[in-house]
Amino acid sequence: MSRWRSVLRTPVGACAALLLVGVLALAVLAPILWSAQADRVDTDAIRQGMSAEHWAGTDDLGRDLFFRVLVATRLSVELALLATLIAVVVGLTLGALPALVGSRLGRYVVAFVNITVAFPGLLLALFLAVIFGVGARGAVLAIGLAGAPAFARLTQTLVAGVIERDYVAAARAAGIGRFRVLLRHVLPNIAEPLIVNATISAGGALLAFAGLSFLGLGVQAPQYDWGRLLGDGLAGIYVTPAAALAPGIAVVIAGLAFNLFGEALAKAVGLTTPLGRALPRLPRRTDSSAPSDAVLEVRELTVTLPSGARAVRGVSLQIAPGEAVGVVGESGSGKSLTALAIAQLVEEPLQVRAERLHFQGADLQAQAHRKLLGTSLAMVFQDPMTAFNPTQRIASQLAEGAREHGGLSRQAARARVIDRLRAVRIHDPERRARQYPHEFSGGMRQRAMIGMGLMGTPALIIADEPTTALDVTVQQQILQLLAEIRAADHVALLLISHDVTVVSAVCDRVLVMYAGRVVEDLPAAELARGARHPYTRALVAAVPTMESDRQLPLTVIPGRMPDPDDVSAGCSFAPRCALADAHCAAEQPELIASADGRRIACWHPAPASLALQES
Amino acid sequence: MLRFDQVTIRYGSRIAVDNVSLTVPDGEIVGLVGESGSGKSTLARAGVGLVAPTSGQVLLGDRPVGLRSPVQLVFQDPYSALDPRMTIGQSIAEPMPRASRADRRAEVSRLLELVDLDPSRAMQYPAQLSGGQRQRVALARALAGQPEVIIADEITSALDVSVQGTVLNLIRDLQAQLGLSMLFISHNLAVVRYVATQVAVMHHGRIVEHGPAPEVLGNPQHDYTRELLASLTT
Ligand SMILES: Nc1ncnc2c1ncn2[C@@H]1O[C@H](COP(=O)(O)OP(=O)(O)OP(=O)(O)O)[C@@H](O)[C@H]1O
Ligand code: SF4
Ligand SMILES: [Mg+2]
Numbered sequence: 001m002s003r004w005r006s007v008l009r010t011p012v013g014a015c016a017a018l019l020l021v022g023v024l025a026l027a028v029l030a031p032i033l034w035s036a037q038a039d040r041v042d043t044d045a046i047r048q049g050m051s052a053e054h055w056a057g058t059d060d061l062g063r064d065l066f067f068r069v070l071v072a073t074r075l076s077v078e079l080a081l082l083a084t085l086i087a088v089v090v091g092l093t094l095g096a097l098p099a100l101v102g103s104r105l106g107r108y109v110v111a112f113v114n115i116t117v118a119f120p121g122l123l124l125a126l127f128l129a130v131i132f133g134v135g136a137r138g139a140v141l142a143i144g145l146a147g148a149p150a151f152a153r154l155t156q157t158l159v160a161g162v163i164e165r166d167y168v169a170a171a172r173a174a175g176i177g178r179f180r181v182l183l184r185h186v187l188p189n190i191a192e193p194l195i196v197n198a199t200i201s202a203g204g205a206l207l208a209f210a211g212l213s214f215l216g217l218g219v220q221a222p223q224y225d226w227g228r229l230l231g232d233g234l235a236g237i238y239v240t241p242a243a244a245l246a247p248g249i250a251v252v253i254a255g256l257a258f259n260l261f262g263e264a265l266a267k268a269v270g271l272t273t274p275l276g277r278a279l280p281r282l283p284r285r286t287d288s289s290a291p292s293d294a295v296l297e298v299r300e301l302t303v304t305l306p307s308g309a310r311a312v313r314g315v316s317l318q319i320a321p322g323e324a325v326g327v328v329g330e331s332g333s334g335k336s337l338t339a340l341a342i343a344q345l346v347e348e349p350l351q352v353r354a355e356r357l358h359f360q361g362a363d364l365q366a367q368a369h370r371k372l373l374g375t376s377l378a379m380v381f382q383d384p385m386t387a388f389n390p391t392q393r394i395a396s397q398l399a400e401g402a403r404e405h406g407g408l409s410r411q412a413a414r415a416r417v418i419d420r421l422r423a424v425r426i427h428d429p430e431r432r433a434r435q436y437p438h439e440f441s442g443g444m445r446q447r448a449m450i451g452m453g454l455m456g457t458p459a460l461i462i463a464d465e466p467t468t469a470l471d472v473t474v475q476q477q478i479l480q481l482l483a484e485i486r487a488a489d490h491v492a493l494l495l496i497s498h499d500v501t502v503v504s505a506v507c508d509r510v511l512v513m514y515a516g517r518v519v520e521d522l523p524a525a526e527l528a529r530g531a532r533h534p535y536t537r538a539l540v541a542a543v544p545t546m547e548s549d550r551q552l553p554l555t556v557i558p559g560r561m562p563d564p565d566d567v568s569a570g571c572s573f574a575p576r577c578a579l580a581d582a583h584c585a586a587e588q589p590e591l592i593a594s595a596d597g598r599r600i601a602c603w604h605p606a607p608a609s610l611a612l613q614e615s
Numbered sequence: 616m617l618r619f620d621q622v623t624i625r626y627g628s629r630i631a632v633d634n635v636s637l638t639v640p641d642g643e644i645v646g647l648v649g650e651s652g653s654g655k656s657t658l659a660r661a662g663v664g665l666v667a668p669t670s671g672q673v674l675l676g677d678r679p680v681g682l683r684s685p686v687q688l689v690f691q692d693p694y695s696a697l698d699p700r701m702t703i704g705q706s707i708a709e710p711m712p713r714a715s716r717a718d719r720r721a722e723v724s725r726l727l728e729l730v731d732l733d734p735s736r737a738m739q740y741p742a743q744l745s746g747g748q749r750q751r752v753a754l755a756r757a758l759a760g761q762p763e764v765i766i767a768d769e770i771t772s773a774l775d776v777s778v779q780g781t782v783l784n785l786i787r788d789l790q791a792q793l794g795l796s797m798l799f800i801s802h803n804l805a806v807v808r809y810v811a812t813q814v815a816v817m818h819h820g821r822i823v824e825h826g827p828a829p830e831v832l833g834n835p836q837h838d839y840t841r842e843l844l845a846s847l848t849t
Contacts, residue, residue: 468772540776544779556781
């Protein structure tokens with residue numbers, strides 16, 4: 001997948017990958033190539049230091065240590081991987097068990113895992129090594145089992161996050177058994193973080209194994225791994241330091257390779273949230289180019305899909321300080337893509353282009369100004385679950401941005417998190433801050449996400465369907481919260497919603513989008529009765545009321561909005577519009593502003609007076 | 616016929632559903648309204664066997680409802696409703712009865728058409744669909760299970776008004792054509808009024824009022840129902 005491949009595009013990722021490939025290649029090839037050299041006993045050259053002939057010196061029997069270190073790569077890596085495999089399998093089983101056996105038994109498993117997690121890993125490994133007996137097999141089991149609790153905990157957290165998703169409930173309600181659900185719906189959705197963590201912990205296992213062998217609890221002669229070589233070499237560290245240094249260096253390099261690669265993977269596969277990426281370093285206001293009093297000024301914004309089709313086709317809009325602007329339009333009209341493009345969150349392979357994209361007077365298309373987004377723009381998504389990393393506590397996710405670009409100390413950032421959680425009305429914020437995202441209800445997650453936006457001092461909040469996933473009363477509370485924040489700090493709001501009623505209640509002005517374009521821009525108060533565009537009028541008419549005739553089908557807009565791939569040349573609403581004529585089908589109407597500040601794109605708009613008469 | 620018989624559901628010490636008796640007769644749509652946290656979703660989950668009642672029982676015909684009963688649930692949140700790793704087609708085919716590959720594919724196409732999506736979308740992943748499009752997929756998936764009863768939990772709350780209209784019309788059509796029975800949960804009285812023949816009002820875990828839709832909405836007896844109707848006009 002492209003996200004996995006993008007690891008290689010970061011310098012750290014590329015280096016780590018190179019290092020890892022090197023280590024693995026060595027593990028495969030070294031014993032084949034150099035076993036003979038490594039085992040050759042030479043009694044004339046015992047315990048020598050470094051020399052041109054023996055780069056890392058020789059051991060008690062005069063064997064070349066450089067080659068022995070190379071050859072030991074295989075055993076060291078093999079055993080570390082084996083131990084990691086055991087940790088993963090046991091951890092996965094323990095972690096997934098609660099989901100399989102039902103809640104009562106599950107609680108015992110969770111408690112068991114919690115106890116074992118609290119036990120220091122290396123101590124556990126030592127203890128187990130003694131139980132399983134001295135030797136490679138015992139050590140593998142010991143390190144594997146010692147690593148399992150951490151994995152079990154991670155799996156539990158991840159599974160808990162996925163299992164509450166509706167698609168899991170839907171599958172179970174469709175009669176799919178728990179085990180099948182686990183295999184088909186849960187594991188694939190938690191595979192990425194698990195793989196990443198397994199890679200990182202393989203590095204840990206490598207170190208731990210070296211430790212056990214070093215203590216004489218691991219690999220036994222005549223076999224040898226790095227730990228064993230290290231132990232043997234340490235006796236003569238003052239005479240021939242290379243004998244201990246060479247395996248030591250090998251352990252560090254290989255350990256680093258796994259660790260760094262794992263970290264790079266984590267970055268690449270989105271264990272950083274889209275929000276994480278939206279929060280670049282260093283807050284600074286940069287009023288460089290043409291000053292404008294608009295908070296946000298967008299001109300001719302276009303988003304191109306990989307197919308070459310344009311999902312957003314030349315959107316222009318302005319938001320004044322403190323203004324609340326709503327965006328309505330049917331599903332797929334490009335509302336979300338517009339919002340994401342403004343926040344610079346649209347990713348490859350989608351392409352964003354704009355004639356002008358200014359936020360607080362700074363050009364967002366210039367790389368240097370994007371940092372503004374981190375502190376001055378708050379983004380609230382429909383789906384708060386995917387915006388949070390399921391494996392991290394709420395506090396550290398909120399603090400991340402503030403510590404990185406606010407330069408706050410750990411304590412200061414923490415205090416700010418708790419203060420912000422309180423500001424978004426989360427009860428008992430000290431306790432809540434320590435919890436994981438799945439321990440929050442939907443409404444609380446949405447509050448936490450707003451709180452994350454408030455870690456800085458936003459001038460604009462972009463909220464994309466912030467309440468759609470929430471039920472009604474919670475919806476009211478979130479809208480109320482947004483209104484309060486706006487009133488308190490004169491923050492502007494761009495509220496995207498499919499819900500015409502919500503938008504007209506909350507916003508000052510409404511943009512109506514259709515097939516990637518703004519077709520009407522009008523005061524919210526005019527929406528119900530004063531709309532002039534046929535599409536807007538149809539949209540409003542489709543809302544059922546207590547007076548709708550129950551015998552008749554509801555008024556709907558016949559047909560469907562064209563997908564970005566097949567928008568036609570003329571007005572894209574033409575196939576569904578009662579007023580359409582040949583002109584409409586042939587030529588696209590431009591979005592024209594009128595004297596009263598309203599804008600409309602239609603060849604035959606309802607006259608303003610007529611619209612009023614009908615009301 | 617789906618029947619909740621004196622169902623009580625507790626979470627720890629909290630009572631989510633309190634001694635509810637409610638029947639969804641064959642071929643009828645029963646609307647269930649009430650504020651958030653009043654226990655509507657819990658009742659919905661009990662209706663498909665995802666939650667076991669603490670006391671009382673849920674019956675389909677004369678048999679207790681279990682996870683394999685032909686009752687399907689459609690959820691509110693279109694983002695959480697579909698497995699991001701499965702294609703639209705795979706998701707819809709999951710609850711289908713066993714059939715040949717070609718039959719399944721044909722059925723997936725038919726269902727996509729039914730919910731007003733281009734059948735070529737079957738190969739796409741949820742990430743490529745907008746929220747409203749996903750919800751229509753969720754509805755198609757529920758229909759794929761050939762249910763006797765569908766429980767719809769706020770299914771139009773996340774939909775565009777234009778699509779909401781088509782979905783509501785679709786639901787009425789399906790009911791007329793297939794004699795579909797449905798428990799239709801919504802906070803939106805105007806929506807419930809439009810599709811339901813009966814309306815039940817839930818408040819603090821209890822059904823406080825229940826009867827034919829025109830009666831309940833036209834001449835509400837309980838204070839809470841009056842409050843709901845009043846809040847609508849403001
Ligand atoms: N990552 C993507 N790859 C390909 N197509 C995409 C992608 N994201 C969005 N699209 C397409 O772009 C169009 C606009 O999508 P967008 O999500 O902006 O709609 P929307 O107006 O927010 O709809 P909704 O109200 O349902 O959320 C849709 O046709 C959608 O299928
Ligand atoms: S331009 Fe023509 S087709 Fe388009 S909305 Fe106006 S009248 Fe209808
Ligand atoms: Mg959207």
